[in-house]
Amino acid sequence: MRSAPQTSPLRSASPPRAPWRDWLALSLLMFPVLLVAVDNTALTFALPAIASSLDATGVQLLWIVDAYPLVLAGLLVAMGSLGDRIGRRRLLFIGSTGFAAVSAVTAFAPAAEWLIAGRAGLGFFGAMLMPSTLSLIRNIFPQPNRRRLAVAIWAAGFSGGAALGPIFGGWLVEHFWWGAVLLVAVPIILPLLVLGPTLIPESRDPNPGRVDAPSIALSLLAMIPAVYGIKLFATHGVAPEPLAALAAGLAAGYAFVRRQRALAASASATPLLDLGLFANPVFSTAITANVLALFSYNGFILFLAQHLQLLEGQSPSESGLAMVPALVATVVAGLLVVPLVRRVRPGFVVAGGLLLSAAGYAVVALGDHSGGPGLLLGALLVLCLGVGAAETISNDLILGAAPAAKSGAASAISETGYEVGSLLGTAILGSILTASYQRNLQLPAGLAGAPSNATAQAGETLAGASELAQALPAPLAEAVMTAARAAFDSGVHITAAIAFALMAGAAVLAGVVLRKVPTAA
Structure with a gap:
């Protein structure tokens, strides 16, 4: 190589x-x-x-x-x-x-x-x-210190834009x-x-080699069906279509990896993606931390948005504004960890960020959600502090672990991790939440006069229950929403407990694998 x-x-x-x-x-x-x-x-x-x-x-x-x-x-x-x-x-x-x-x-x-x-x-x-x-x-x-601050500003811009959107x-x-x-x-x-x-x-790889068109085609055939399958899985659960899409993506991904290895072994060809980047444990662990940080964030937003709008009665813009302080915390945390890694090893900072994300989920798993949105918004604030810290340093570790000539490929892998983490957070945690809601919902008696399709939709999602309640008289509507809240909250508790375990495990992984990365000079 x-x-x-x-x-x-x-x-x-x-x-x-x-x-x-x-x-x-x-x-x-x-x-x-x-x-x-x-x-x-x-x-x-x-x-x-x-x-x-x-x-x-x-x-x-x-x-x-x-x-x-x-x-x-x-x-x-x-x-x-x-x-x-x-x-x-x-x-x-x-x-x-x-x-x-x-x-x-x-x-x-x-x-x-x-x-x-x-x-x-x-x-x-x-x-x-x-x-x-x-x-x-x-x-x-x-220079590592200047790059770390630049990456923090880059991440802050992305978080700020997401909040502004x-x-x-x-x-x-x-x-x-x-x-x-x-x-x-x-x-x-x-x-x-x-x-x-x-x-x-301008900057580029000094020895780039030719672009391999079959590799590009295989990367498309791997990512698009896989991403589509994950999105279908998030909305429809286990069904033939998402499973077929995921299988097609995995098959193309396997073919892509085999081709990259064959091209790397050839003296006259250059792989589209240098798989040797993943042999570096710092690079691979930082990518994993990125994926799980986005997994935790998007999974949390999934149920928080529903809670604020359907259970607390907020409008979409009101719920968006309610989340702004936590998103600002993401920006602040990303900037504050830059001087911190001069005294604390970067791996411990990433692990600490993931532990904060785990703590946010622990608050949700153990807390009572019936007293207004304060507890969930506070948990989001803790989680976002962790995401901001972990993302900034993990991105810097990704760039620092990859050769400068391969920084485009390394950055693309990092961005792909963003997309995959976001989708997995929605798909996996969303599916668990939906399944738990459907299993635990016990609608009150007296709905015989309600449209059957509305009652069926209420049994599927919290939004369906909210629509059903709007068409019912006040006492019955309140009973429907009480049952829906109980079922939804039970799903949130289970989802948060699973996410807590994942984040805690990721924190241990980051702390162990990245512990030898030195502090900044």
Whole structure:
């Protein structure tokens, strides 16, 4: 295997840059980060307006949401490796220009089918953005301490954008129209396109090799069915379709791994993904920590959003605002751990962050949820402090463990971990929660006059119970919601206990494997 230099040849051949230029470059990289983060969450609040304006069916609305992450997840590895080959800055500019152009066109989509196609196009160009920003940070900031702070700011931008998305999206839809949520990408990306060529240095793998088209096809055939299967599993449980999709993804993934190993053994070919990265225990454990941190966060948000809106009666925007303090805590924790790792080993910081996430779930597993949202929001705050700390340091460890020449591929693996962790948190914990709710729900007597389909839906989900209660007289409606709350809370207790065990185990793993990583100089 070729040995890779620790800095890009483009950086090493150039005279030293003034530090202020590096930080200005980082500030420009925040624009695509914010764009992707806002886009991930803002569109949710535009769905009712989209359904009304475009006469979209329920299936079409599902694909409007899903088309973007499916294409994005399928192309992350390919795009990260492509950036190593053709230049990460070049790929970032291509992705940013394409993202802005497709957003502008899609904002005026005349039909749901056009909007779905546009969302798929955004996934294609979006896959070029996040790995490029993180890998460019690796090469702009080769010094560990400066890189760690830059990664913390990068993670803070992503968390801040995720928090801003629901508020920003709701405001745009309320004051303009649903297309404004997409059209706003154009002004957000302009500063990068205007100033980036001057301030952001190019970097690439000095010995990239040719792009292997079959590997790209196999990566798509592995990720898209797998991600689709996980999403189906989250909504439909164990059924033939999600199982078939997962099986197809796993089969293609196996073929992808075999091809990468064969290409690595060949003297005349280069693998799309250097599997040797996973042989580094620091790299592999940091990826695992990233996946589980997102697993815990998204699993928590899944049941908290339902609790706030369906049991506490909050509107979507009110529940989004209620979560903002915890999301701000994610940003603060990510920034505070940067000086901390100068005195405490990074592995212990990651383990401590995962333990905080475990503590948040312990509060939920053992607490009483009937006294208002305070306990759950407090638990979310604790969990987010842990996620912010673990994510920042694990991302830095991922970049530090990978050679600079392979930073695009390493960043793509990290981003894929984000997607997989988010989906698994929703799918696994969501399925457990739903199954427990259905098993424990005991609807009151006296529902014989209610529509049978409404009663059946109440037995399936908390949202169904809420809709049924709205059509019933007050005493019976209260009895239905009391039963639904009890069943839902029992599921939350079980889900939280399982998540607690997973997070505690991950903390032990991180503490053991990463314990020898030295503190920052």
